Amino acid sequence: MKLGRLNHIGVATPSIADSIAHYRDVMGASDITEPFDLPEQGVKVCFVNTPTHSGMDGTQIELIEPYDESSPINGFLAKNPAGGQHHVCFEVPDIAEARAEFEGMGKRVLGPTRIGAHGTPIFFVHPKDMQGMLTEIMETSKGDH
Template structure:
């Protein structure tokens, strides 16, 4: 059901410093996006294109951000979630629910302008999973 790995999300307490580290030390400037605020998700994000996937750097946007809660437990930041592409998010949700995996909330539009949903980490081997529809026309 899942497709390719779209991105690996890394929470950071300092998005500017993390983006600069990737830009200056680990990637070319063209591979690091400008920051994008996503108030509906409570984050500001920067994407680093590695060629075969992306890294999503996440900084909390407000006190109620899920990333703020993550950073309370992990002050240095760290791996937050893995995002996999699916051809049809509605079908994927039905499939995972039927197999006993809990879906967290309702689908929302993600950073790429496509519908996304998160799966409960306790049902996914301790890893928070995000499913992202591969096009806006499915389902």
């Protein structure tokens, strides 16, 4: 498995509106997407785009708020009521190949491969198999290859 680009850091929040205000007013972020619902993932999402430097793409911060009471991040927020870093996401060129490699190494892939907030296939790897970090693996869009 070759490490791809860090695409984003997922931050669970009880309120996307409050988190947007924090990143805008405290951190000076000016490029923040409008929140949108991903009911199939159980979350509301928006992205804080960090600036590019020295020709390198900026990394995104993905703000995720529970969509409803069945959201998979409700458990995280119950343990961390103020929210916090939820996952990291790395890019791969071929999601099926990456999944097979992780499974071949005995890593626990959580659930089926599905379409993520960027509109490309994703899967998650259990934090106990990834040095304590829930890790999202995301296929780069075909235009990014």
